[in-house]
Amino acid sequence: MARPTVVAWAACAVLTLAGSLTVGGIAAAKVREEPRLAPASPAPALTAPAQAAAPAAAPGEQTVLPAAVNAAGEVTTAGSAAGSAKAGGSITQSELDAFLAAHSTALKGKDRAAFLAAVDPKNADLLKQQGQLYDNLQKIPFASAAYRFGSMDGGESTFAQGAQATVAVNFDHQITGVDTAPVEEQYRWTVVRGATGLQVTAVDAPTNRRGYPAPWDSIANLTVLTRKHVVIMADDTSSSFAKSRADALESDAQYDFAHWTGGTGTAPGFAVFLTSNRDTYEGIYDQGRDESVGVTVPMPAVSDPSSAGGTYPSSRIAIDTTHYKNLDPADADIIFKHEMTHAMIDPFENLSGRSEQDHLWVVEGFAEWESQRMYSPTELLYDGDTLHAYATKHGAPKALPTDAQVYSSDSDASSLGYFYSHMAMRYMAGKWSPEKVDQFVLYVYKNATSATCVDDAMKNVLSTTTDQFTQGYASWYRSSL
Amino acid sequence: MSGNVLRGPVLPSLIAIGVLAASVAGTIALTGKDSTASASSPTRTAPPPVRNAAWVVNGAHDAPSLSALTGFWIGPDVVVRGGVDGLHAMKRADGSPAWDLPAPGGGDVCGMSAGVDAGVGIVATQGTAQTRVNAASECAVISAIDIASGKVLWTTPASMSFGDPDAGAADYAAAGGMAIIDSDRATAGTGIVALDLKTGEQKWKHPGDCEHRPHAFAVSGTKVAIAEVCSGQPQATVKVLDAATGAEVPNAAVPAGAAMAGVSHPEIVSADPVVAVDDGTTPKALSFGGVATPVAVSGLDGLMAALTANAATRAQVGVGAGVLCAGGHQAACWGADGKAVAPRGLPNAAAEHHDVYAVVGNADVARVVTTGVPGHPRASLCRVAGDGGVVVEADLSQAVSDYLGKSGNPGSYSVYGDAKDLFLLDPHPNGRAAVIDVRLG
Numbered sequence: 001m002a003r004p005t006v007v008a009w010a011a012c013a014v015l016t017l018a019g020s021l022t023v024g025g026i027a028a029a030k031v032r033e034e035p036r037l038a039p040a041s042p043a044p045a046l047t048a049p050a051q052a053a054a055p056a057a058a059p060g061e062q063t064v065l066p067a068a069v070n071a072a073g074e075v076t077t078a079g080s081a082a083g084s085a086k087a088g089g090s091i092t093q094s095e096l097d098a099f100l101a102a103h104s105t106a107l108k109g110k111d112r113a114a115f116l117a118a119v120d121p122k123n124a125d126l127l128k129q130q131g132q133l134y135d136n137l138q139k140i141p142f143a144s145a146a147y148r149f150g151s152m153d154g155g156e157s158t159f160a161q162g163a164q165a166t167v168a169v170n171f172d173h174q175i176t177g178v179d180t181a182p183v184e185e186q187y188r189w190t191v192v193r194g195a196t197g198l199q200v201t202a203v204d205a206p207t208n209r210r211g212y213p214a215p216w217d218s219i220a221n222l223t224v225l226t227r228k229h230v231v232i233m234a235d236d237t238s239s240s241f242a243k244s245r246a247d248a249l250e251s252d253a254q255y256d257f258a259h260w261t262g263g264t265g266t267a268p269g270f271a272v273f274l275t276s277n278r279d280t281y282e283g284i285y286d287q288g289r290d291e292s293v294g295v296t297v298p299m300p301a302v303s304d305p306s307s308a309g310g311t312y313p314s315s316r317i318a319i320d321t322t323h324y325k326n327l328d329p330a331d332a333d334i335i336f337k338h339e340m341t342h343a344m345i346d347p348f349e350n351l352s353g354r355s356e357q358d359h360l361w362v363v364e365g366f367a368e369w370e371s372q373r374m375y376s377p378t379e380l381l382y383d384g385d386t387l388h389a390y391a392t393k394h395g396a397p398k399a400l401p402t403d404a405q406v407y408s409s410d411s412d413a414s415s416l417g418y419f420y421s422h423m424a425m426r427y428m429a430g431k432w433s434p435e436k437v438d439q440f441v442l443y444v445y446k447n448a449t450s451a452t453c454v455d456d457a458m459k460n461v462l463s464t465t466t467d468q469f470t471q472g473y474a475s476w477y478r479s480s481l
Numbered sequence: 482m483s484g485n486v487l488r489g490p491v492l493p494s495l496i497a498i499g500v501l502a503a504s505v506a507g508t509i510a511l512t513g514k515d516s517t518a519s520a521s522s523p524t525r526t527a528p529p530p531v532r533n534a535a536w537v538v539n540g541a542h543d544a545p546s547l548s549a550l551t552g553f554w555i556g557p558d559v560v561v562r563g564g565v566d567g568l569h570a571m572k573r574a575d576g577s578p579a580w581d582l583p584a585p586g587g588g589d590v591c592g593m594s595a596g597v598d599a600g601v602g603i604v605a606t607q608g609t610a611q612t613r614v615n616a617a618s619e620c621a622v623i624s625a626i627d628i629a630s631g632k633v634l635w636t637t638p639a640s641m642s643f644g645d646p647d648a649g650a651a652d653y654a655a656a657g658g659m660a661i662i663d664s665d666r667a668t669a670g671t672g673i674v675a676l677d678l679k680t681g682e683q684k685w686k687h688p689g690d691c692e693h694r695p696h697a698f699a700v701s702g703t704k705v706a707i708a709e710v711c712s713g714q715p716q717a718t719v720k721v722l723d724a725a726t727g728a729e730v731p732n733a734a735v736p737a738g739a740a741m742a743g744v745s746h747p748e749i750v751s752a753d754p755v756v757a758v759d760d761g762t763t764p765k766a767l768s769f770g771g772v773a774t775p776v777a778v779s780g781l782d783g784l785m786a787a788l789t790a791n792a793a794t795r796a797q798v799g800v801g802a803g804v805l806c807a808g809g810h811q812a813a814c815w816g817a818d819g820k821a822v823a824p825r826g827l828p829n830a831a832a833e834h835h836d837v838y839a840v841v842g843n844a845d846v847a848r849v850v851t852t853g854v855p856g857h858p859r860a861s862l863c864r865v866a867g868d869g870g871v872v873v874e875a876d877l878s879q880a881v882s883d884y885l886g887k888s889g890n891p892g893s894y895s896v897y898g899d900a901k902d903l904f905l906l907d908p909h910p911n912g913r914a915a916v917i918d919v920r921l922g
Contacts (some may be wrong), residue, residue, distance in 0.1 A: 058531040062878045068539040069576040092541075233605060 023303035067454065091165040091193060096149045099198045100189070104146040106306035107137060108221040120192070120199045130203070136216035139224035144182055145173040148302075164192045168206055172302045176468065177269040178231055179314040180347065186210045209286040211299050211316060215273045229269040238274035238321045241450060248329060252336040256344050259370060262438040266344045272317045272336070281320040293320045296337045296342035298351060312351055315343040331465050349443040356451035361404040365421030366441045367430065372422070377481065382419060390419065391481040396474045399464070400424060400454075423481065427473045432462055529861065529873040534881050535902070535920040536576030538562075540910025548915065553897050554595025554602045555842060556628045560904060561602070562916055563593045567605065570631055573902065575826070576918060580631030584610045587623030591650070595700070595841070598655035601634065601678045602626050603662075605650045614640040621649035625660055625678055635681030639664070642674040642683055651693075654700035655725025659684060659704055663698040673698070673707065675727055685727030691718075699749040699756075700724060701800070706735070706752035717747045719757055737794050745919060746767040751800040754817065800837035801846035803867030808839040808896075816867050826859045826871035829854040836886060838896040840903065848874070849901070850896050853882040860885050862921075874921075881919055 057063060106114035117133045119127050133341035139143065150168035167189045174182040186206035191198050205212055215222055215233040223239040225232040227250035234242035246404065253270055260266060275281050285297040298312035317339045324332035342363070372380065382390035397420045429437045443457040450456065458466050487575050514764035540548040541564075551563035559579040561570045567590060570579035582696050588607025596602070607613075608622030615621070618640055625634040643664050651665035658678050664671030673687035691711035699706050701922040705722040721733035735755045750756040804822060806814040811830070814822040825828070827837070833853030840848035840862070847865045862874045875883070884896060887904065897904045903919040 057879065060533070060534045061531045062880045065534050065537050065880045065884065065914065065917065069571075264507045 004261045050070065053058075060384065091191060091198065092154075093149055095153065095154070095198060096165070096167060096191065100147040100149055107134070107145060107147075110138060116202050118198075120201045123201060126200070126203065130200075130416070132220055133216055136219065136222040136224075140173075140233075141176040141226055143174040143176045143179070145171070145414040148172050148184075151174060151355070166190055170302070175231055175271055175314075177226075177229065178267070178271045179299070180268060181313040182302040183312075183314050184210065184302045185212055185214055187212065200284045204288075211285045211297055213284065213286070214283060214316070218280070218426040219275075227253075227400050228255070231269070231271045232274065233271070234274040235280060236276060237276040237280075241321050241325055242274050242275075245329070245332065248333060249336055252333055253340055256337055256340045256370060259373070259434070260344060260438060262345070262348075262442040265347055267314060267347055270315075270317055270340050270343050272319060272339075274319050274321050275324040276320065276325065278320065278322070281318060284318045285316055287318065293323060294339045296346065296348075298346050311347055311349060314349050315346045317343055321427065336372045341370040345441065345445060348442055349447060350448045353449040355403070355448055355453070357454050358403040359448065359454050360398075360403040361401040361417070361424060362441055362444045362454065362457075364402075364406055364418055365423075365425040366437065368418055368422035369425035369437070373426075373429070373434070376471045377426075383415065388481060391423075391477065395420075397423075397470075398474065400470055400473075423477060424473050426461070427476045428469075431472065436461060453469065483630060492505050498635065527685070527873050531859070531878055532862070532875045532881075532903070532921055533878045535918045537914045537918075538571055538576045538916045539912060540564075540915030541912070547870065549771035550895060550906055551590045552595070552604075553895070553904065553906060554597050554628055555595065555897060555902075555904070556597060556901050559628060560916070561593075561626075561628050561919075563590055564733065564752045564905065565589045565605070568593075568631070570624065570628065573850045573917065573918070575646070576916070582626065582631045582633070584635045585624035585626065586899075588622070592653070594653050594660075595630055596655065598658065598678060600627060600629055601655055601660075602628055603653045603655045603660045605639070605653055605662075607730075608638065612638065614638045615646040618647050618649045620651070622663065623650055623653065623660060623662055623676070625676075625681065626657075634679060635676075637676070637681050639674075639714040642676065642686075645671050651695035653696035654698075654705070654724075656700045656705065657703040657725055660769075660771050661700060661724060663693055663707070665695055666693075673705075673722075673727075675724070687722065687727055694747075696748040701751055701753035704730065704733075706749045706755045706757075708747035708749055708757060717748065719749070719755060721752060726827075734746060735871040750798055751805065754800070754803070756800065756805055756815075790901060799841055799847045799849065801848070801865070801867075804847045804865055806837075806839050806847040806849050806865055808837050808849065810836055812837040812839075812851075814865055814869065816869075822865070822867070822869040824849075824863075824865050824871050825869050826873075827851050827855050827863060828857045828859075828873060828876075832856065838897045839896060840896045842898040848898065850885065852886040853879075858882060862898075877919055881917065884914065884917065 013238075032410075040144050052151050087313060093232045103115065103118050103235040105111075106117070112131070112134055116127060116130055119130050121127065129209065148170040150170045152168070153166040169185065169187045173185070176216075186208060188204040188206045189200050190204075192201050193199075215235070219233070221233045223232075223234040223235065223242055224247045224415055225234075225242055225247055230246070230249045230253050232249060237275050248274060249270075257266070273284060275284070283293070287295045287297055297316045297318070299314045299316055305436035319335060321337065324335070341441050345366075359425045380387045385393065394416055401420045401424075403416040405413055408414040408417060425437055440457050440461045443461050444453050446457060447453040455466050458464050458469055462469065463470075488608065495683075501660070506818055522731045545564045545897050548564050551565060552561075553563065554561040556573075558573055559570045560573055561568050563569075566584075567581065567583040569581050571577065572579050584606045585604060586606035587609030591605040591607060593605075594603035604624045604626055605620045606622045606624065607619055609790040613621045621639050621689055623637060623639050625637040626632070627634055639662055640646050640648045642662065643666070645666060647666065648671045649665045650662045652663035654661045655678055659675040660678050660815070661673060661675050662673045672691070674683055675685045676682060680914070691709035693707065693709050697708035697717070703724045706719065707722065707725050708717045708719045710717050717776060719735040721729065721730040721735060723730055731775070733755065735757075747757050752757055794828060798805065800806075803817040804814055806812055806824075812824050812827060816822045827849075829836075836852045838850040838852075840850060842848075845869075847864050849865060853860050862876040864872045864874055866872075876882075877916040895906045895908060895909065897906065901921055903921060905914075905919065907913060907915055
């Protein structure tokens with residue numbers, strides 16, 4: 001086996017455990033207060049039903065009300081609500097529901113023209129972008145994909161002039177073999193009433209970006225490759241890399257699954273995006289981890305995450321391939337395995353609130369250990385040094401790494417945090433067992449919002465205390481490394 | 482004597498019948514038991530004409546909250562229905578659109594002046610960050626609208642005029658060439674301001690050292706009636722101001738002295754005559770004009786309910802010469818002496834279930850619309866005199882009557898009117914009929 005030349009990277013797991021990931025639901029539409037008026041009673045039918053006590057009609061007396069004149073001046077059938085709504089200029093939720101349903105049908109039915117019919121024909125740039133999106137989406141093996149109304153800024157309008165709505169649109173989708181349940185991506189559409197009906201005049205980032213933009217949104221001519229456990233997406237900078245490494249990614253996925261002993265509930269597979277364009281990498285999924293070279297982004301379920309115990313059912317992986325194109329493939333395997341480890345067990349993690357006890361060392365240490373457990377310490381290099389030299393240089397840890405250290409913006413500090421985290425897991429696997437490591441990590445993930453998630457995992461899984469573990473880890477570090 | 486009183490107002494209706502005959506081709510014949518005839522009248526009056534709907538306009542569909550009624554204006558050529566998100570104007574001739582105006586100050590429409598002056602109405606809106614002075618103030622942006630064209634003549638934050646950044650508008654009216662705005666702040670220092678209706682320029686300001694409560698303000702014609710609690714005074718004072726100048730009208734017939742004793746939350750229903758009510762104490766009190774002693778009125782709950790339910794538009798309180806009527810399950814009217822008036826001869830009064838809509842608009846007597854009931858299934862437009870005498874001005878066609886409610890199952894509508902038309906409005910149309918124009922002649 002080739003000796004991996006492990007460079008120090010800052011591969012991160014979740015973006016953060018802060019509240020930004022805990023926000024469920026959709027942005028609330030503006031609530032309009034009802035004026036203080038008497039409660040409405042259902043209006044009677046506009047056509048007068050037969051009434052037993054009704055006298056004979058007077059000469060010239062109407063028996064029914066005149067046909068309604070709607071807001072556009074067109075005569076509609078008396079009581080016709082639909083006619084008044086459309087001609088009245090009001091962009092209503094029901095209209096948007098129908099508009100989005102037609103858009104979904106066009107996507108599902110592979111009808112490109114119908115899909116693009118939703119777009120303002122005068123907006124050439126948007127037409128091109130949406131055409132590109134359609135082409136990309138057709139390459140993704142979706143189990144389901146549909147657009148859904150989320151909310152509308154300012155509520156509905158009753159005015160014909162310049163009828164325009166800014167709408168939060170959810171793209172509910174489930175990638176076959178990757179997502180255990182439909183997840184959602186959000187868009188912010190500007191919709192106007194055109195001569196032929198509603199039209200989209202702009203598609204922008206949503207207020208809550210929620211993984212926007214996905215590769216299919218921002219990449220022209222997206223390369224998509226599928227394997228049993230992996231859906232690989234790549235831009236032109238990494239298309240060849242993706243093709244040459246697709247089978248290796250599948251092997252990396254199988255490697256992670258084969259080692260997991262924590263039971264069912266893991267992600268069934270992975271969606272991996274590859275690029276060597278740094279700007280593209282930093283912008284994808286709005287990940288916000290500019291110092292990283294690999295990232296795993298949890299994806300929210302279509303339903304409110306809080307209803308599922310604060311867990312996110314799936315993740316998306318993005319990798320900056322710049323460092324791996326010309327290096328030993330084993331280096332790439334490590335980062336793929338690392339990120340896949342995150343994605344594999346992400347569905348277990350309670351992300352409903354901020355973590356009250358630092359445990360990023362568990363998150364990153366486990367991914368580091370899992371991706372490198374086949375290598376002995378003497379086979380690993382850190383910052384060009386042997387593991388022994390690197391460990392000697394930095395000395396034994398006095399405590400478990402803090403969250404701030406693990407995700408420090410100082411790459412040296414972060415690298416050392418990853419290293420100490422990795423070594424802590426190696427110590428745990430050696431003193432207890434790899435199975436206990438899985439159980440320990442699982443416990444911490446499921447209780448991630450607890451103020452004592454690590455302490456409790458130490459007690460309930462390892463029958464020790466955090467202090468005893470730390471002392472034993474430091475002693476092992478000094479003696480073994 | 483009541484017969485004589487009744488016959489006076491009947492005459493115009495009888496004349497109108499001749500004009501109407503061409504349009505509705507005659508009138509209907511009532512049964513032999515003419516329920517509209519006064520017991521003291523030995524002669525039967527002619528049956529009232531039946532009036533048809535001239536046009537119907539539906540409200541927006543699936544936007545029930547936005548379609549909620551915020552006010553209604555009647556102009557010579559257009560009528561304007563206010564919704565939460567703006568104003569929709571219709572041509573009186575056929576109901577076709579005249580103009581639409583999204584909330585001119587931004588945000589939602591809080592309310593509209595009860596009427597217009599010289600073709601200009603006042604709208605209060607929540608405003609936006611760009612149009613209001615203080616984010617905390619609500620209903621703080623005032624606009625004047627030319628109802629013929631829909632043109633916004635001016636828009637200004639109310640708090641600028643009040644000098645209090647938190648102040649908004651609780652009451653507003655167009656009268657005497659002025660936009661007259663009462664502050665929503667009960668604190669001293671805000672008061673009432675009047676802006677030139679054409680330009681928005683401030684013309685007068687009522688001294689702001691007294692507390693003003695919402696709805697302690699009404700405008701009728703060129704008179705502004707207010708109730709305020711001033712420093713050092715133990716009770717509210719009712720005043721009548723001249724809308725054009727802000728000067729207090731001398732010797733105005735207002736409740737004062739003992740009439741306001743113990744009146745803790747006075748509200749003003751009408752400025753001419755001045756009608757003040759109070760629901761903050763028990764028994765409830767009503768003061769009509771210059772009556773010396775407030776009258777604890779049984780049945781005043783009906784008026785209070787109307788005021789509470791329709792405070793923004795006061796749509797269900799109609800005032801005539803010497804009489805005030807509120808809509809409700811049954812007509813609740815009060816005369817100039819402050820005492821309850823029992824209308825005599827309402828077509829539906831004998832039914833177990835009956836309802837009445839007060840008609841808001843220009844009239845020399847109070848007008849109500851009774852809903853149809855078994856035995857008299859058509860709704861009727863009635864005039865109520867100060868002594869309670871009723872004249873049926875017209876019956877409404879069965880289709881219109883059924884819309885308003887029948888057999889004790891009424892809807893909750895508002896009725897506006899002038900000499901030419903009745904306008905029936907559904908406050909929450911949601912795709913159904915929002916405005917029905919019933920042509921009176």
